[in-house]
Amino acid sequence: MIRYQPPIADIAFALEHVVGYPEIANLPGFEHADLDTVVELIEQCGEFMAEVVAPTNQSGDSEGARRQPDGSVMTPTGFTEAYHQYVEAGWGSVPLPEEFGGGGFPRTVGLIIQEMMTSANMAFALCPLLTQGAIEALLHYGDEDQKKRYLPRMVSGEWTGTMNLTEPQAGSDVGALTTRAVPRPDGSYALTGQKIFITFGDHDMAEQIVHLVLARTPGAPAGTKGISCFLVPKFLVNDDGSLGERNGVHTLSLEHKMGIHGAPTCVLSYEDATGYLLGGENLGMRIMFVMMNSARLSVGMQGLAVAERAYQQSLAYAQERRQGLAIGATGVDSAIIEFPDVRRMLLTQRSSLAALRYLMLLDASYVDRSTNDPDPAARARANEIVGILTPICKSFGSDLGNELTSLALQVHGGMGYIEETGAAQHLRDVRIAAIYEGTNGIQAADLVGRKLGVRGGASVRELLATMREISAELAGAGPEFDTIREELGRQFDALEQATEWMLRTGQTDPNAVLAGSTPYLRMWGLCTGGWLLARAAVAAPATGDTALADSQLVLARFWAEQVLPQCTGLLGAAIAGTRDLFALDAHQLAGQASPVRR
Amino acid sequence: MIRYQPPIADIAFALEHVVGYPEIANLPGFEHADLDTVVELIEQCGEFMAEVVAPTNQSGDSEGARRQPDGSVMTPTGFTEAYHQYVEAGWGSVPLPEEFGGGGFPRTVGLIIQEMMTSANMAFALCPLLTQGAIEALLHYGDEDQKKRYLPRMVSGEWTGTMNLTEPQAGSDVGALTTRAVPRPDGSYALTGQKIFITFGDHDMAEQIVHLVLARTPGAPAGTKGISCFLVPKFLVNDDGSLGERNGVHTLSLEHKMGIHGAPTCVLSYEDATGYLLGGENLGMRIMFVMMNSARLSVGMQGLAVAERAYQQSLAYAQERRQGLAIGATGVDSAIIEFPDVRRMLLTQRSSLAALRYLMLLDASYVDRSTNDPDPAARARANEIVGILTPICKSFGSDLGNELTSLALQVHGGMGYIEETGAAQHLRDVRIAAIYEGTNGIQAADLVGRKLGVRGGASVRELLATMREISAELAGAGPEFDTIREELGRQFDALEQATEWMLRTGQTDPNAVLAGSTPYLRMWGLCTGGWLLARAAVAAPATGDTALADSQLVLARFWAEQVLPQCTGLLGAAIAGTRDLFALDAHQLAGQASPVRR
Incomplete structure (x- = not known):
């Protein structure tokens, strides 16, 4: 196993x-996050992830999280120590508000930290990822007491968070959930029900876990309209901030x-558990989307992050492994990279990783514009772009994550199928x-x-027009950019044709x-990837680094x-x-059409 | 877990x-294997695989094969019993020569048995698959005594076989192997060396294992030219056919x-093991290709077979699982198939499975023509077509196997990622x-x-011309076939363009x-698949079964x-x-071009 770089x-x-980060750093609130500072920060963070977190990845996979006879959940050896160091170093708090102890850095920087942590150990990185979703829900919908009581220690990472949406009969259709929340005289609620697929629903890395739980209050409307969101801590929190009695939430199984x-995926049972309403009754879906939207970009990033780690391993193997003689080579054996x-x-992996990274960071940069641009029109437009790019990042990123980790495994030949090699884990994880x-x-x-029809299609058409501007830049960049320009033009035409068909057809x-x-979504992924790679190639010569410029071209x-x-x-x-x-x-799908010969 | 159908x-x-099986049944030697007989046989065989073998699949995965402290290898619970029933029923012998106790059926029929056995349990099915490769090597290169001593009980399945090619430094480059075979005065050889990745290299399902082992004799030429093939039985075989002393081959690890x-993948150590030369010295590579060529089609079939099982499961789940309301639906919940x-x-899986099955069976039918057609020219041409189709079957079949099992998993949503569901196993297995x-x-x-250049490209051009004949048939079949004809024409043009480029460029x-x-190989897979699906659609109306005809269209x-x-x-x-x-x-591939900001 090579070291993660x-x-x-x-x-x-x-x-x-x-992705124009210098403009982000110029937005009000991000003045302290200039490019030099950020690069220095991610260098240190990368070092931490490579040194402290990455070594827990393979052992965490083979050991796995375990539920103890007493019902508590143990993470694999080394996770707790690595997590404590992570909290101490403060990496989780970097992109969070300074008001609650965070670093106040842009989301873009937070996403980079997530990339490196996920490359280091995807299972481990899920805990901070879920915590971040819970923090964002609290930031948007918590009342002052809730924010004061929970946020500082969630921002520091001392306490972790979860999202409790799914129930056996309610997966993609969240509206079908049945967990009940009955109001108590003291203003709290008593929650009863079962939730499944709760990532880090219990563990031993932190003293406290803050569950955000979707449930129905008595008499609430059916479906998604009648869902509320509750904060249910593992331990009740006393007014002085100390931890009180154990709440009625327990892990039935993993x-x-x-x-x-390495990530415990829990079946959680809520039995008369004390919960606190977030925002107000029946706001659950809105709060869920706050958690989800942020998480969707992060999940797309997981595809990139795990594929990056797998790529590094396959590149090293291709340089080491000698087998047969390449055409024109002399000597005993060629490295298979020949x-x-x-x-x-290798090139498919490398170019796809670059395309994905540009796409993810561009989306994140628009998240930052949508929150911090002083111009309301710019914020609104940024929000539209985030709306379009986020499902693309999530799906294209995770689909390529699967395809690229499979390629990385394939580079290893038979060794790739052996678990000790580590290549298979990446494919299984992602x-x-x-x-x-x-x-x-x-x-x-x-x-x-939801996204195509925004402003009658004008939103998406404007993005396409922006992408088309690359053509003139490519034309001015030199003849070696000609085929890029021609191919992008051809493929943008196809994307536009599909888009207009979608807009037209969607009405009826x-x-x-x-x-x-x-x-159609994959067409978007391919075209935005090609667009941003072209942008990188056009921009690279100005760096004066010819190796870099050649590489980007x-x-x-x-x-x-x-x-x-x-x-x-x-x-x-x-x-x-x-x-x-x-x-x-159904019969035809099952191939049960009566066979001829009877 | 639904029952395998x-x-x-x-x-x-x-x-x-x-695939024109009736013509195969008309070839000399296959007269007893008419279509009715074959369909009845595969019905019985399918029933056996579904009832006896399929139930061992999931438990075999979770239990796994194990090496005991005494060095012996145990297969998972139920494998031994299922294998004994398989031998008793005689399914393994169906496509093998009657001279040694086989059924003398075409290879096409043997491949169908393999499909169903692999759908039932891929790990289990590997043992007969390897045995078949060893049998074919013996049939082609064994001397009379070897054939008589080993073949009858390998054909019956009482004894199993293995292929020992790979060594740690010799994977794709077989020529790099170093296992030594030193002649003894009695005509046998003493083999010493280590082999890895030996499928069913040891197990408890049969009393005897016949290893075919590639090794070098003293003074043999370097590389692939100096490799010989040896038969090394686990137990020496006495002249009366009884088993004698244990040979010097042992399992170091799994x-x-x-x-x-469920399939033990062994590291085998040969220490002064007694081996018998097959064919003659330095014929090892030729013998290996006899084993390999047959196995390559079978491995392509594994892609289809596992994907078929996964598809059946995903289709059942899509009909059962209710979640949300489809557009235009009424009531509480829609099955997700809506x-x-x-x-x-589902359609991607179903159409791909049909395309793959037609392709695999067509290849097998040409194997049968290449062996049994009385016309030497027809045999030679069939052999050429097998040469072209086999790498396509192997790669396209296994690539689609990965893609389709991943789609089947995806249909299950979160449940697909849970091992108990069984969808993940198919993806991991294939x-x-x-x-x-x-x-x-x-x-x-x-x-x-190797294959494109046969007869200066005429071989491959003739196959393309045969594929193009479908166009006239589609034109005569009715307007509902028009888009198929147009799209096939366009894509065959692309394939032809690539082919001519390959033929031209290959020279320099x-x-x-x-x-x-x-x-390029994938282009072939797509085009041959489209060709055969079109052939099926054109032929289906003649069956008089409209549900079938509609389905094929x-x-x-x-x-x-x-x-x-x-x-x-x-x-x-x-x-x-x-x-x-x-x-x-290497630096640019690693992204180590010096960053600008330093």
Whole structure:
């Protein structure tokens, strides 16, 4: 197992030259977060993640989290120590408000910390990720007492948080949940019900866990309209801030999962547990989306982060492993990196990682604009762009996460299938990212159902127009950029064609739009990736670093010529409508049409 | 866990109407294997696999094979009993020569048995698969005594076989192996060395294991030219056929793998083990290819078989699981099969499985023609077609196996990630198929390096011309076949363009051809799949079964319009050459270009 190398140079270049971070640092409130400060910070953070967290990854997978006979949950060896050091160093608090002890850095910086922590150990990194979602819900909807009582120690990381949405009969359809919350005379509520898939629902890394729990109050409307959100601490908190009695929430069991074994995924039972209403009754869905939207970008980032770690390992293996003789080579054996097909696997990984990183950081930068730009119109526009980019980041990031970790495994040949090599773990771990925080199908439905129609389609058309501006830049950059320009133009045309079809068709046949939503979302991923790689290639020569400039040109050209053309290949599926999808009945789908020979 | 349903109707239709099985049954030697007999046989066989073998799949995965303290290997509970019933029923012997107790059925029928056995339990099915490879080597290269001594009980399945190729430093490059075979005065050889990745290298399902082992004799030429193949039985065999003393081959350890946990993957140590030369010295590579070529088609079939099982499970789940309300639906909840994006995942699986099954069975039917056609020219041509189709079957089959099992998992949402659901096992199990028996990259190199150039390209051009004949049939079949015809024409053009580029470029720049080999192979998979789906759609109306005919039309059209266009999307990658692949040095690949800000 090679050491994880935080990709500081890649990140620093992306911040300065691709996603316009200097403009973010100029926004009011982010003055202290200038680029130099940020690069220094992420260097230190990367060092921490590589030294302290990364070594727990493989052992955490083989050991797994365990539920003890007494019902408590133990994380794998080393997690508790690493987490305490993480809290002490304060990495979790960097992007959180200074008012509650945070560093007040932009979300963009927070996302970079998440990338590196997830590369180091995805299972471990889930605990801070869930905590952050709970913090954001509290920041937006907590009352003064709740904020004062819980936020400082959640921001520091001393206390962790969870999101309790899912119940056995209520997965993607959150509105079907049945956990009850009955008001008590003292203003608190008594919660009773069972929640499943609760990540870090219990563990031994922190003394306190703050659960945010969706439940129904008596007489609440049916479906999503009647859902409220409650804060349910593992231990009640006394007025002096000390921990009081144990609350009525208990871990019934842990799931046996394909991956992220180090992260306890709990079945939690709430029995007359004391909860405190957040925001007000029936605001649960709104609060959930506050937690979710932030988490969706983070989950897309998981795809990138795990694939980055897997890539590093496959690159090292391809340089070490000697096998056979490449064409034109002399000597005994060639390193397998000399074989063109292995190069293809490496270049596909490298270019996809760059595209994803630019896309994720761009989305995060718009999150920061949406909160801190002094111009309300700019904030509103940034919010629209976040709305479009977030489902793309989540789905494209996690889908590529699966595909790239599988390529990294493939580079290892037979060794990749052996668990001790570590390549298989990355594939097993990242597989969940396409599922949780809203399946990738839900993301695609969100894109075509909620985001495309904003301002009658003007929002998405404006983004496409912005992307098209790269054409002139490429034309001015030199003839070596010609094929990039031509291919981007062709693929943007296909994306535009699909977009106009979606906007037109959505008015009369929403099912047809949903039918093409997944291939359509991938077209967006490919095109935004190609756009940002091109932007990087155009910007790179100004750095004066010719190795970097050459590298960015190659990545952009490889993507444009060899990856991006998948986009037109998806056009047919995006605009085919529902006919063939619904043409077969259950018998035909099962292949039970009566065979001829009877 | 739902019961495995052997896809008898699909297979029977494929045999009669898509791959021309009746012609195979007319070949000399196969007269007893007429279609009716075969369909009855596979019905019984399917029943056996569903009843006896399939129930061992999930428990075999969680229990795994284990090495005992005494060095012996135990398979999971139920494997031994199921295997004894398998031997008793004689399923393994069906496609093997009658001379040694086999049923003398075509390879096509043997492949169908393998499909169903692999769907039932891939780990279990590996033991007969390896045995079959060893049998074929013995049939081709064994002397009379060897055949008589070993074959009858290997054909019956009482004894099993293995293939011992890989050593730690010799994976894809078999020529690097160092196991030594020193001649003894009695004509036998003493083998010493270590072999890894030996599937069912030891186990408790049979009393005897016949290892075929590649090794070097003293003074043998370097590389692949100096490799010989030896038969090394676990127990020496006395002249009366009884088992004698234990031979010097022992299991050092079992690998911990991502999947196929029920199949012991052994590190075998040969210490002065008694071996018998097969064929003659330095024929090892030729014998290996006899074992391999048969196994490659079988490994492609594994992709289909595991994906079929996963599909059945996801289809059942999509019908049971109720969640939310589909557009236009009324009532409380819709089954998720009513959502268009879930339908897309199901249709993608169903159409891909049909395409793969047609492709695999077509390849197998040409294997049968290559052995049993009385016309030498027809045999030679069949052999060429097998040469082209086999790497496509292996790579496209196993790649789609990975993609489709991942889709099946995705249909399950969060439940898919929980091991008890069983969806994750399919993905973990099938992942090896893209690696072993020659990685998929090796298959692509074989296609462009060895198969394309046969008869100066005439062989492959003739196959393309045969595929193009479907166009006239589609034109005569009615207007509902129009888009299939148009899309196939467009994609065949792309495939032809890539093929001509490969043939031209291969003469001067073999690395450029290798650079595009993987996307090029996938273009072949997509086009042959589309071709055979179209053939099925054109043939289906003649059955008089309208449900079947409708179904085949929809599958062919869905593939042509929504899957096949990936092909043009791959053209750029297929013909891009090596430039960008080799443009980045190790530092640039690692992202270590010096960051700007220093």
